[in-house]
Amino acid sequence: MKSAERHRIIVERLRGADQVAVAELASATGASEMTVRRDLDHLAASGVLRRVHGGAVPASPSGIEPPFAARATAAVAAKRAIAVAAAELIRDGETIVLDSGTTALELARLLRGRPVTVMPLSLHAARELADDGGVRLLLPGGEPRPGEQALVGPLTVASLRALRFDVAVLSPCAFGLDAGLTAFDLGDAEVKRAALDVAARAIVLADGAKWGRAALAHVCPADRADVVITDPGAPEDQRTALAGLGVLVHVAVPLENR
Numbered sequence: 001m002k003s004a005e006r007h008r009i010i011v012e013r014l015r016g017a018d019q020v021a022v023a024e025l026a027s028a029t030g031a032s033e034m035t036v037r038r039d040l041d042h043l044a045a046s047g048v049l050r051r052v053h054g055g056a057v058p059a060s061p062s063g064i065e066p067p068f069a070a071r072a073t074a075a076v077a078a079k080r081a082i083a084v085a086a087a088e089l090i091r092d093g094e095t096i097v098l099d100s101g102t103t104a105l106e107l108a109r110l111l112r113g114r115p116v117t118v119m120p121l122s123l124h125a126a127r128e129l130a131d132d133g134g135v136r137l138l139l140p141g142g143e144p145r146p147g148e149q150a151l152v153g154p155l156t157v158a159s160l161r162a163l164r165f166d167v168a169v170l171s172p173c174a175f176g177l178d179a180g181l182t183a184f185d186l187g188d189a190e191v192k193r194a195a196l197d198v199a200a201r202a203i204v205l206a207d208g209a210k211w212g213r214a215a216l217a218h219v220c221p222a223d224r225a226d227v228v229i230t231d232p233g234a235p236e237d238q239r240t241a242l243a244g245l246g247v248l249v250h251v252a253v254p255l256e257n258r
Contacts, residue, residue: 001029006039014049014058018074019209021055050212053233057209072102077254078207078231083107085229085252086169086203092116094166097195098125100150100188101171103205111135119163121156121191123149138163145185152187160194168199172219175206175228177238179214180221189217201226208233223247 006029013020013028025036040056043049049056083106090096092115098104100122108125111118112132119138120126129135142156170192172181181204183189196202196219204225211234222228223245230239231252243249 001031003039003042005029006031006036007043010036010039010043010049010056014056019052019055019057025055052208052211053235072105074102075207075209075231075233077256078233078252079103079106079205081231081252081254082205082207082229083110085250086205087111087114089203089227089229090114090116090167090169095119095164096167096169097121097160097163097165097199098169099171099192099195099205100125100148101173101205103207104169104171107169107205119159119165121151121195123151142191145188148185148188150185150188150191152185152191156191157194160191160198163198165195165199166201168195168202169205170195170202170219170225171205172210172215174213174215175204175210175222176212176214177222177241179218180224181219182213182215183217183219184215186217189219192219196220196224204228206230206234208235211235211238 009029010025022033022036026033040051044051049058079102082103086107087110095117098108098118098120105124108120108128113134115134117136118129119140123144126139129137140151140156140159142151143153144151173184174182183192202225206228208231222242225247227248227250229250229252239249
């Protein structure tokens with residue numbers, strides 16, 4: 001099979017899936033895995049896709065945010081492993097500002113029953129904690145974004161600036177050494193920056209699919225985080241480089257991969 005035909009098959013597969021694996025593409029094209037990797041590298045250099053550990057994902061435009069419902073079903077095992085690692089870094093009695101996003105929602109579920117104070121920045125997480133007797137729940141003002149239910153606007157920022165937290169847990173839309181933490185929505189980025197400003201330390205939750213990407217709105221440099229928790233899908237060279245900048249990088253391995 002000629003390279004142009006292999007490229008067509010790869011692109012077609014990506015249109016119908018969140019991620020494709022090298023082994024799957026090798027089977028579909030009849031090519032060796034080494035040849036498929038070269039094809040993926042070529043298509044990545046052309047901006048058609050983005051390489052991740054073991055395969056590729058579609059190259060998303062920086063201004064288009066995937067729906068919350070779609071993200072909630074993607075990389076679930078990795079997000080849960082990251083949330084477990086984050087929960088272990090939070091001490092009883094601490095005050096936490098908890099970002100919006102699907103990984104942050106996984107963490108909210110793990111904080112149930114813990115003697116901590118939490119200000120969630122989304123209604124999804126607020127609902128998860130609303131009926132829990134262990135958590136002290138603080139609700140910010142603001143306007144929930146449709147679908148996302150993330151709280152944004154001047155009331156949310158004012159609520160944050162009135163308080164001080166031990167920990168800010170951020171779940172950026174995209175993450176990279178060059179672009180730093182970024183978000184699709186301008187208001188969401190503003191709220192994330194405000195959360196960073198009022199917290200003593202910052203924990204960033206970024207699964208491997210978010211690495212090497214950039215969304216529209218800049219939040220902060222990558223080394224603004226004290227801890228970054230990710231999964232084995234994050235590029236090893238970028239993890240090493242980030243650690244060299246003084247950031248503690250924790251790789252959480254999903255249970256099925258152990």
